[in-house]
Amino acid sequence: MTERVLLVGGGLTAALTGALLRSKLPSLELVLWDKARGAGGRMSTSRSQGDPNCKVDLGCQYISVVPQYEQIHGHIFEELLGAGILKQMSCRVGGMKAMEEGTKHYVAPGGVSSIVKHFIAQAKLNPQFGKHITRVDRKDNQWCVETQSGEKDIFDVVVLTMPVPQILGLSGTVAKSINENKSLRHNLEEVKYSSRYALGLFFDSGTHLSLKTDVDAQYITGDSIMRFVAIDNQKRGSNDDPPSVVFHTSVPFGIGHVDKTPQEVEPILVNRVKEMFPEWPQPLSVKCQKWKFSQVSSAFTGVPGCIKIAEGLLAGGDGFTHSNMDGCIESANSIANVVLQCSNTKIN
Template sequence: MSRVLIVGAGLTGSLCACLLRREMNNKVHIVVWDKSRGSGGRMCTSRPPDSLSHSADIGAQYITATHEYAQSHKSLYSELLSSGVLRPLDCQMEGLRHQDGSQNYVAPLGMSSVVKHFLRESEADLFLEHHVTGLYRRGASWEVHRKQGDSECFDSVVLTMPVPQILQLQGDLKDMLSAKQKEQLDGVAYSSRFALALFFPPGVDIDVPWGARYYNNHNDGNSSKSSSICYVTVEHRKRGTEGGAACGPSLVVHTSAPFGLQHVERDKEDVQPIVLQELNKLLPGLPQPVGIKCHKWRYSQVLTSVPNCPGHMTVLEHPLLVCAGDAFSHSNFDGCVESALSVLAAFKASMEVNL
């Protein structure tokens, strides 16, 4: 049985683990490492430290399926809908650019529930707070080092973290990249954003008519005076749940890409009051929250992906080392599905060669 390490417990990593389990079953022993304290990656659902009831999506907000992807990835969408992980988005959305034939979906339990579903299906051994620092080739295996100081060996490795973090890894990876591959990876670019989650006590009403609203969209007539905020949502309305009445509502704010780029090197504690000040201008009279959580997404959405490398990049075929994620496709649910499917194809080809 081949021992496979997937680095990153986000959407691509969880999908890779799930697809490998379903297609290769007893041929692989799957292990997933993530440096964070929870799974989800950029599909992160956060809670304040003193609450088990509040929750807020501080990363991806919903999933948009184009007509084409709804057909080509129909089995995955059907699985998530039938299990209750996803449901159609039916709240009032202001400033949303509509796409013909597209359907939007939300996760009633938070976006991280999508990732957790695939991790459960994968039956992988999940280890959180496992921060990978280096990769070293040891004959027919990879020795993977962690920040904690220890290491383990695996027959195959899939790296699904953002490309700049891949390039920071110590060891043999950089020496094995071709000049073309280095150029391709160096050209990947991401937007940066800050996200704020505001948690309110039970009984509070967020007095706005919508469930979510986009700002600074000059094509929709909803442009605001603020250049820092691009999106605000009332979580329980967006999800279509009654959680706001039971445990108090949550409000999520995403900053614009230009604001994120301007302030990306600043501490989130310094940026939080700036965003709150702008939020109070947009929503005057907003009740006082009982908790606030600010998160900096240094690597938010992919602006420039790897060219001519759909889905993944094979660094070495034996022992197999693959880079994957939305940087090798595009930054949405279906982009991660495409990447995971291409990783599965690479594993199948590798297994056939080595049999």
Template sequence: MKILIIGAGCTGSALAHIIKKCSSREIALTIWEKSAGCGGRMATSRFPADSLGESCSLDIGAQYISNVEKYQQAHADFYEDLKSSSVLTRMTGEVEGALPDASPTQHYISSKGLSAIAKHFVAQSGAELCVKTRLDSIRLDSNGLMATANTGNSALFDYVILTIPAPQILALSGIDSLLDSTEKSLLEGVSYSSRFALAVKLPAGFTPPVSWTGLYVTDNPCVRFICIDSKKRGLATSSTLLVHTGVPYALKNLERDKEDAGLIEDIFTHVQQVLPWLPTESKVLRCHKWRYSQVHHAIHGEPGYFNPKSTSNLLLCGDGFTHSNLDGCISSALKTWTYLESSLQGSTRQ
């Protein structure tokens, strides 16, 4: 039995972990990830040593994990595993300007960077991880599904599970023949917020003169959130900042290249307005464009996944079928496994 998972973000990695843990069958798991590593929208970027000192890393997507009361029991095994493996620890830093929690909520960070969550799940799954490998096309075969990567390589799988954002699913070559008009409409109804992320390194020895670790900004047309990433993670390195723009600013500039010097300068100027103490010699390490940041409208009812009518061998899942946070991804992975387990049992009986 060969299963291909597309995407090594939180849903794909959690699903691989669940399949390995729960399946009684011998399954060869493969994960194709288009970027250079695991994490998806919980990515951690690493930067080599430079003129401002030692190497560093920053979370450039999600900044911390919020485990709300609804999921604290349902997903307890996952959190205990991540905590006992020193992947997650309780967040102690102050987040200024955050809205009050609507219910008892536990907040977590990872000193290793939040991409460590996906890396941990993938390592536990034993899956073959193929990075810099993007699914370009998919077609139905008499013996399963034929998947072709950007590398030109094609392979036949018994099941293919897509965990990527809905617009990327719809853009796949061959997907039109696997989805009917109603299914396409469902995916077209999934919408996402967008934002830019700016990674900034402060001069060696400089300590930000503030008590907060994270700051929500409401009075700037560009900046929405700032995190002192090094402080959040308790790192004994030069201070690093991660800046997220607001959604309106991102939508206005969405088609600009993330390496556009004018765009980077504009965002940094707004950061200086919010943080007048920011040293002028601070260095912008990277600007990242999150075209699909958080799910704005998920598929109605949050089913967790769906299986197209054309074939039982293709599954679509991810936060577009639930909601955007770690618990949403775990929920999607669990519901996908419930279907997959039933399908595998059915094929065994046949």
């Protein structure tokens, strides 16, 4: 029987995996480590330093569910809708690509990180942040995991849900296992991500903002820097919140500036915003977020949901499926089923 499971990563895949495991094996000891300062991963919500009610989604903007996945994962969306974590998107989005008929769009009124936090709470996890793992070693049929600061702990199962290039950067037995399996290493190296920056602007209550057209969010074409903008509180249907705005850069801009820091890129983005919207007042604060590994552009061959690197050492996440909420749900289901094999229990 598996006793201790470490989930590495603070995003949706790890949180939902924890919730699934907890529902089937209540006595399981689950631990979650993430190098960030808070939960969410690429479902990240940032808050203004001056007013915590002023917040902005810097990663995922809204959730689109096609009929196929609505049928498969409907119970999860119903749960989140019932809890008030999600609601139907009612904002106006300009330039959105046409999608399959019957596709539903959802937003998270409290910010997309609330989805991840919901499943972390369901899993009864006490996440430990600032834990940047660098080494994973096999020791006496268990796994010793070491952080950048030199902390170590032992687990029966380790689940890696961070972006695949970060998995390839780990040292220890994990690196040896990958290097000894040429096919596995090749398939991991073939997983590719786009890169981009996000800029969040936080404004004082009562500030009136407009995108100059009758929309709350807009996909931008023909701009060398910006690809998307949203008046974020209106996009989330939270008009009573202090106003906030999010910009996403284009992929070419992200690739061209991938080696720069957010501090270096922030002035470029702020200046572009001033050019685009000179009538806007000065924001109270600004947050620039670098997404070096944004959306998956090329997934692991066969999109298996998760892979077994070695006995008790798994890798999962959207790199093994696809970059949306349904992809994370599929990966979490795959991971949980592998972990539960020893107890002959399966996720329905």
